[in-house]
Structures are given as C-alpha cells and as structure tokens.
Amino acid sequence: MEPGFLLQLLLNGIVIGVIYALVAMGLSLIFGVLELVNFAHGEFYMLGAMLAHFLTMRLRLGYPATVAVVTVAAVALGYVLYEALLVRIQGGGFERSILLTLGLSMVLQNGAVYLFTTTPRMIETPLSYANIVAGDLRVAVTRVLALGLGVLAFAALYLILYRTRIGRAMRGVAQNRDAALMVGIDPRAVSRLAVAIGIGLSGLAGAALAPVYAVHPLMGGSFVFKAFAIIILGGLGNIAGAAIIAVALGIVESVVGGFLPLVMVDALVFSSMIAMLLLRPEGLFGRGVRV
Amino acid sequence: MTPAGRRGCAALVGVAALFAIPRVTGNEYVLALGVSFATFSVLAGGLNLVYGYTGLLSFAQVGFFGIGGYTAALLVTEQGWSLWTGAAAGGLLATLVGLVIGYSSLRLSRHSFAIVSLSFALLCMIVARDWVSLTRGAMGIPGLPVPSLSLPGWQWRLGRPSDFYYLLLAFAVLAQALIYVIVTSRLGRAMRAIKLNEPLAESQGIDPLRYKLLAIALSALLAGIVGGFFVFYLTIVDPSIFDFYYTETMLIMVIIGGPGSFWGVLGSSAVLAALPDLLRFTTDLRMVLYGAVLIATMLVFPGGVGGWLERRRLRRWRRPRPATP
Numbered sequence: 001m002e003p004g005f006l007l008q009l010l011l012n013g014i015v016i017g018v019i020y021a022l023v024a025m026g027l028s029l030i031f032g033v034l035e036l037v038n039f040a041h042g043e044f045y046m047l048g049a050m051l052a053h054f055l056t057m058r059l060r061l062g063y064p065a066t067v068a069v070v071t072v073a074a075v076a077l078g079y080v081l082y083e084a085l086l087v088r089i090q091g092g093g094f095e096r097s098i099l100l101t102l103g104l105s106m107v108l109q110n111g112a113v114y115l116f117t118t119t120p121r122m123i124e125t126p127l128s129y130a131n132i133v134a135g136d137l138r139v140a141v142t143r144v145l146a147l148g149l150g151v152l153a154f155a156a157l158y159l160i161l162y163r164t165r166i167g168r169a170m171r172g173v174a175q176n177r178d179a180a181l182m183v184g185i186d187p188r189a190v191s192r193l194a195v196a197i198g199i200g201l202s203g204l205a206g207a208a209l210a211p212v213y214a215v216h217p218l219m220g221g222s223f224v225f226k227a228f229a230i231i232i233l234g235g236l237g238n239i240a241g242a243a244i245i246a247v248a249l250g251i252v253e254s255v256v257g258g259f260l261p262l263v264m265v266d267a268l269v270f271s272s273m274i275a276m277l278l279l280r281p282e283g284l285f286g287r288g289v290r291v
Numbered sequence: 292m293t294p295a296g297r298r299g300c301a302a303l304v305g306v307a308a309l310f311a312i313p314r315v316t317g318n319e320y321v322l323a324l325g326v327s328f329a330t331f332s333v334l335a336g337g338l339n340l341v342y343g344y345t346g347l348l349s350f351a352q353v354g355f356f357g358i359g360g361y362t363a364a365l366l367v368t369e370q371g372w373s374l375w376t377g378a379a380a381g382g383l384l385a386t387l388v389g390l391v392i393g394y395s396s397l398r399l400s401r402h403s404f405a406i407v408s409l410s411f412a413l414l415c416m417i418v419a420r421d422w423v424s425l426t427r428g429a430m431g432i433p434g435l436p437v438p439s440l441s442l443p444g445w446q447w448r449l450g451r452p453s454d455f456y457y458l459l460l461a462f463a464v465l466a467q468a469l470i471y472v473i474v475t476s477r478l479g480r481a482m483r484a485i486k487l488n489e490p491l492a493e494s495q496g497i498d499p500l501r502y503k504l505l506a507i508a509l510s511a512l513l514a515g516i517v518g519g520f521f522v523f524y525l526t527i528v529d530p531s532i533f534d535f536y537y538t539e540t541m542l543i544m545v546i547i548g549g550p551g552s553f554w555g556v557l558g559s560s561a562v563l564a565a566l567p568d569l570l571r572f573t574t575d576l577r578m579v580l581y582g583a584v585l586i587a588t589m590l591v592f593p594g595g596v597g598g599w600l601e602r603r604r605l606r607r608w609r610r611p612r613p614a615t616p
Binding site for chain 2: 037039085088089094095096098099100102103104105106107108109110111113114221222225228229232236266267270273274277
C-alpha cells in the first residue's frame, strides 16, 4: 500500500477526531461540573450545523461570520438552557437529568424533522470543491478549515480552564464540589458557564463540520453515541482524556474504515468501551465516576 | 371482600373482557391497538422492573426486543425452527446479552449502566443495518411465514389478525402476572430497598448486584420473547425494530404511569397505546409532544401518576382522625 494513501486517511482521521473532541469535551465538561449527562448534546451539534446551513445558503453570510454567529448563538442557548431547565433539577438525581435532557433531545430532533424533513442538505460555497494539493496528498479546504477551528477551540478552552479565575473555579467544582463550595465558589455561576461552553463547543463542531458532510436533523443522534463512548474511555469528567481518545478514535475510524466495513469500527468502539469498563473502570486517564 | 381480592377480581374481569373483544368485533383496527397495547405493556413492565423498582435507568429494552425479533426470524426462516422455539431462543439470547452488559457496567455505577445500555441499543441498530451477511441489512427479512402451533389433537394456525391478538395478549397476561408476583414478593422488596438506599440495603445483607442482574435478565427475557412474537405479527423484521421510538414510548409509559407503580404503568401503557390514534398527529409531532411531556414531568411531577396517587394515599392515611368518643 502506498504511504500517500495512509497519510491521506490519517489526515482525514485527525480532522474528524478533532470535531469528535469538541463534542466530547463539552459533554465531559458538563458532566464534570454538574454531574449531569446531557443526552441532548448531539442535538446542539445538529442545530449548529442546521443554523450554519441556513446562514450560508439563505443569508449568504461568509464562512467566518457564520461560524462566529453559530458559536455565539450556541453559547447563548447554553445559558438559556441552564437557567430555564437544568438549574431546576440540579441535585435532583442523575436519572432525572438524563430523562429531562432526553425529553429535550426528543423535542429538538423530532421538531427539526417536522420542520425541515430528513432530506440531507449540502453547504455549497466557492471553497467546497477546492483542494490543497501537496505531492500526491489532496485535502479539501473545508476539512483544513474544520481542523483549524477545532484547534482554535482547543486553545480557547485550555486558556479558559487554566488561565482564568472562573476556569480554575470550574475545575475546582469538578474535582471536589463540597470543597469548592466551602471556599466560596458560586456553583450556579460555574455550572452556567460550563453548560454554555459545552453547548457552544457542540454548536461550533456542527458549524465546522457542516461544509464537510451533509446536514440533516438526525445527524446528532449517532454522533452523541460516539461522544458517550469517548468520555467513558477517556474517564468520565476527564476533559483532556476525552480529547485524546476522540482524536485517536477519529484516526482509527478513518484508517480502519479505509480497509474494513465501517460497521466493524462501530462494533470495535463499543466493545472497547465494555472492555474498558471491565478492566479499568476509571477510564484510560483516570477520574471515573463514583456514586 | 378484601381490597386485594377486589383488585384480583377486577383484573380477572378486565382480562376476560380483553379476550372477548375479537368475539364482539372483528375490526382489525381495534385488534391492532390491542396488539400494540399487549406488546408495549410487556416492554414497559420490564422497564418498570428495572428502572421503577430497581432504580436502573435502562435504554437496552429495545435492543432485547429487536434481538428477540431477529433471532426468532432468522431461526425460523433459515434453520426451519418453529416460532415457539425461535422466540424462546430469542428471549434466552437477549437474557445472555443483558447479563453481559449489566455485569460489565454495573460494577462501576448506575451512571455507566445507563450510558452503556444506550450505546448498546444504538449498536444493535448499526449491526442490523450494516452486517448484511447476517441480518440482510436495511431491507430486513420480509415475508415471515405464518406460524402454527400443533399439539396432539389440536392445530392452531395463526393466520388471522385475531390469532396474534390472542397470542400477544396471553403472553402479556403471563408476563404481567410474573412481574406482579415478583414485585409483591421478597424479591421486589429487596429491589425497592436497593433503589431507595443501596448502602442501607447492602448493610441488611442484600447483594445489590444479584438483584439488579435478576431484574435486567428478566426484563430482557420478556422483551426478547415478545419481540419474537411481534415480528411475526408484522411479518417483517428490519433495523427499524431497534428504533429509538420504542425506547421513548416505553419510557414515557413508565414515567407517566409512575416508576415503581405496577398498576400505574399498566394503565399508562393502555392509554398511550391507544393515544397515538386518538391524537392524529404525524409521528414527529407526537414525539415532540412526548418529549415536552417528559420535560414537564421531570420538572414538576417526578413520580408520575402512580407516585401522585401514592402520595395522596399516604396523606390520607396520615391525616389525624377525630377521636371517637
């Protein structure tokens, strides 16, 4: 086999892995801070992509403006979601939060199907068919853009978590909720921000992938399934672990998918998740859940 | 008559009335609603056992349902088994899978069980769609043959809609009776204790894992068998048997009926099985409505109807009575 082909697969894998990471990190952040599994997380990815489609194809907005608008809208939606729904059930038990977000996901997904039908839509821009060619490598510009956006978001998240007061507070709550309360951290402000960032990342991921893949209302469901597997493998609540596993998963998926039917990859992801729970319940990178 | 006796009589009369329906009306539409009620009551009853009584939120029921359906369909069409052995094999396979999932994820926490059960259900759908050499892919296995039951001196060919109505209703009655016996026995009390306070239950000598696995295995067995029967009623099995729609519907049934309330969940299964046809919406809008109901229930009404009735009963019971002279 030619090394060029392998390199090509590797590159594609990194792009998709970075996008997985955006979704999974948001999920992990929300779980770490609020101890709440957000089943509607994939729907915000879907909404981000749908909104990006609307902005570029209907309003003829440029791509950078689209990404900015989608991200801001998703962050705002996160604030609203927290203040309207999640704050009322915090501390009300894990199952209640799952069922609430599941209901939200049903409303968003089926509402989108009702309004927009399941027909896939494509975003077509002048860049859609452009490629960057280096030797026998060809990479679509849209993928490079997605990769760039992902890396940018990584950097921003890192800066927020490790270089700001509120980020430190967020990590504090995630590590030890009671101790954080004791030193005077406002859990509500921290949770609100965590949800806003998490949803924002998910929306951004949708906007970043929208020009690469087709956009349709059911795209969130299968995506969030992978994100769940990723955060279990990386250790629930462990954000860096989630990012590493996500990129690795994207690469494995792409490389294996070049040779084997894709069903094998999905089966592989799931069985490694089960195996991980049996062998190392705290995930590859520690932190795990305790009841 | 004691309240328990009265309730038993009412249940008997209700079952007899349900069995009499095909004699009164041959209306296929009514029978289809009955089949839907019977099927969903088994699925929701199993979920109630796992979630309502034992406190494990499970999304795996639909996976067991579909595994039962596919196993029965494949064994009958390709190996020449009868529906009865095929459905039983489907139930057993579902039980086995349930035990594997439960054992591996419950060692960690209830949280991981919920997530793993969800991924399992999605994986089932992917396998059914993409593992074409086994499951024949998205087209599924159409044209399942008409099953028949032959006992010495008696032959029953399930060719008419009313035959499947009888079959699924009979199985639902059996399944509900089994669930009722369990939840009112020592087993059920242990499960409820685990749900309410696991460390306390453990300190009383209850091994939570065994009861949790029992609940999962039982719900998987029932869902698998009913799945086997249901696909022969449909005469086709395809990946849509794993659709999240089933999960959402049975969850709504349990949540509205009240987790941990046997009669509440049975009642809400009956109402919600009939409801889709009363509310003549498209499926999408109905699921939007279900989702909104789920959100509203979680915000204001977490115990469902069963929980509300229970609270009212307790309140009446606690109310000080005027002293009798």
